[in-house]
Amino acid sequence: MKYIKKLSTITAATGLGALLVTGMTGCENRTQQTQQQAKGAFVIIEETAPGKYKIKDEFPADETRIVLKQLDGVERVLTKEEMDKLVKEEEAKIDNGTSPLTQQNPEVSQGMGLGSVLLSSIAGAMIGSYIGNKLFGNQNYQNNRKAGYKSPSTYSRSQKSFSKSRAKSTSKRSGFFGNKKSSGKKGGFFGG
Amino acid sequence: MLSLQKTKALDTDYLESLGFVWHTDTDETSYISNELVVISEAEAEAYYEATNTLYDMYVEAAEHVVENNLFHEIGIPFNLIDAIKESWENDVHWHLYGRFDLAGGIDGKAIKLLEFNADTPTALFETAIVQWAMLKQNGLEEESQFNALYESLVDNFKRLVTLEEDVSTFEERYDGWNFLFTSVRGNSEEENTVRLLQHIATEAGFNTEFAYIDDIEFSAEEGIFYNDVNYELWFKLIPWEDIALEESDLAMLLSHIIKNQKAIIFNPAYTLLFQSKGLLKVLWDLYPNHPLLLETSFEPLDAQKQVEKPIFGREGGSVTIINENNHKVESVEGDYDSHKMVYQAYTELPTDAEGQCYQAGVFYAYEACGLGFRKGGKILDNMSKFVGHVVK
Numbered sequence: 001m002k003y004i005k006k007l008s009t010i011t012a013a014t015g016l017g018a019l020l021v022t023g024m025t026g027c028e029n030r031t032q033q034t035q036q037q038a039k040g041a042f043v044i045i046e047e048t049a050p051g052k053y054k055i056k057d058e059f060p061a062d063e064t065r066i067v068l069k070q071l072d073g074v075e076r077v078l079t080k081e082e083m084d085k086l087v088k089e090e091e092a093k094i095d096n097g098t099s100p101l102t103q104q105n106p107e108v109s110q111g112m113g114l115g116s117v118l119l120s121s122i123a124g125a126m127i128g129s130y131i132g133n134k135l136f137g138n139q140n141y142q143n144n145r146k147a148g149y150k151s152p153s154t155y156s157r158s159q160k161s162f163s164k165s166r167a168k169s170t171s172k173r174s175g176f177f178g179n180k181k182s183s184g185k186k187g188g189f190f191g192g
Numbered sequence: 193m194l195s196l197q198k199t200k201a202l203d204t205d206y207l208e209s210l211g212f213v214w215h216t217d218t219d220e221t222s223y224i225s226n227e228l229v230v231i232s233e234a235e236a237e238a239y240y241e242a243t244n245t246l247y248d249m250y251v252e253a254a255e256h257v258v259e260n261n262l263f264h265e266i267g268i269p270f271n272l273i274d275a276i277k278e279s280w281e282n283d284v285h286w287h288l289y290g291r292f293d294l295a296g297g298i299d300g301k302a303i304k305l306l307e308f309n310a311d312t313p314t315a316l317f318e319t320a321i322v323q324w325a326m327l328k329q330n331g332l333e334e335e336s337q338f339n340a341l342y343e344s345l346v347d348n349f350k351r352l353v354t355l356e357e358d359v360s361t362f363e364e365r366y367d368g369w370n371f372l373f374t375s376v377r378g379n380s381e382e383e384n385t386v387r388l389l390q391h392i393a394t395e396a397g398f399n400t401e402f403a404y405i406d407d408i409e410f411s412a413e414e415g416i417f418y419n420d421v422n423y424e425l426w427f428k429l430i431p432w433e434d435i436a437l438e439e440s441d442l443a444m445l446l447s448h449i450i451k452n453q454k455a456i457i458f459n460p461a462y463t464l465l466f467q468s469k470g471l472l473k474v475l476w477d478l479y480p481n482h483p484l485l486l487e488t489s490f491e492p493l494d495a496q497k498q499v500e501k502p503i504f505g506r507e508g509g510s511v512t513i514i515n516e517n518n519h520k521v522e523s524v525e526g527d528y529d530s531h532k533m534v535y536q537a538y539t540e541l542p543t544d545a546e547g548q549c550y551q552a553g554v555f556y557a558y559e560a561c562g563l564g565f566r567k568g569g570k571i572l573d574n575m576s577k578f579v580g581h582v583v584k
Contacts, residue, residue, distance in 0.1 A: 001233070001236060001237050001240055001338070002340075003236075003240065003338055003339070003340040003344075003560070003561055003562070004233060004236055004336050004337070004338050004583050005336060005337060005338075005339060005340055006333070006334060006335070006336050007324055007327045007328060007332070007333045007334075007335065007337075008333045008334060010324070010339075010340065010342075010343070014342055014343045014346055014395065015391075015395045016320075016321070016324065016342045016343070019210065019321065019391070020210070020321070020324060020325055020328055022209075171411050171412070171413060171414070172409040172410060172411040172414065172417060173409065173410050173411070173441065173442075173445060174406065174407065174408060174409040174410065175406050176405055176406060176408075176410070176439045176441075176442045177376050177377075177405045177406055177430065177434075177438070177439060178377075178406035
């Protein structure tokens, strides 16, 4: 049987041989990785038809900034007040069920309203984190937010760049098992 | 009578240099026996075949539980059912490793399944490292063991990425995902078991880091973080049922993290199905009188010697041996008295000249890959000793 081994042969194949000589302590103490964390997002939203919008691109940035490209060619940065107002309005729509973000099969091929698109972006999820729970628990939201992106590749690229560098948010929880006492027993989980 | 070979005991300084610091029991006796169980190649083969067969049967039994919604019957906490179903449906939730506890297999006794430690198995260090160290320190380099546990884990870590038997494509398919390894704070055995696994994962080619559970940040939407670094892969040597019962908020967060595909958690949530001793009853229902199984029921068995054990007990806690006349003949106290119990037909364990009982532990990582023994009383508890082996 292939798993009956001699020590003299097995140690050559893996790091086991070195471990038996130097122990694990020789291999620890690697330097901790540190990574620059983005705190916000830079989002470019494009008006694709009158009153309909899609996300053209989105990437991590220090500060959250939403650039709007209107149909008439004007490019402008949304103010904090504008963003807050859009999020608030969209929240009301989520509550009364008229937001395409939480509908089962919304007609979104042309794009969605500016508030919906903003919230489907990752920046929107950051700005509107206080309504995040209403959205993230909603399967339709998870499906529909893709519709806010101009192309599937924009969506997956955005997902990828953010999964590498998401900022610390208030929604994280820690300290679990903080008071768990050491059992100090031999064979902690050795079964019975 | 089983056959033993004496060796010179390992020096504790050497064991500590390996990271193996739990070498001495609370009564100051050595936890590692200086004897080796001598087994034949045929006996090793039989353990290998039996373990692979049993794993396939466990998969069938778990599928039966999922299809027929028997979670409650086998004692699964309701707040993990979503996580279990989610992990069961997708191959990325690969089972890293588990350990089958088997009676018999030596001394002419038939192999019988006692239970499957599928979620948080220890004795990994003893089996993968210490029993090789015993051969090395005793000049027994040319002796053999049924023990490819270390290299099998290297390969199975690679399979978390390749998701198939072939591991040769790991390097091209691994996209730098970070792998975090975790134990609770203050238990050196559990911590060093986890650090050994981290060491093996690093050898396989992963970016790895270690953190205590209470230092880790969890977010349903964003995933798992330590020191602001996101970890896509997380190994925790913390039983799922403890998470369910003691930290239900964490159970909820992890369920969301799995559903939102923000991290993959090892061992997967579905290993709690394997871990439940309620599955021993399901196995008997599906494979009645199978030669590798002992009859198991949720009710006491009629007129036969049997063992009563809690569905999620560990270290022999709250286990009782009941004889044919329904009298308790031996028991180990524990914290699990309030748990649901199963009743498993009794089987004699092989013994040595001093009457010590021996139980085999066969590790499974994609297939059966390593053997070790424990010896102790009729119920193996937290004072039992680890015994290495040689194949002659």
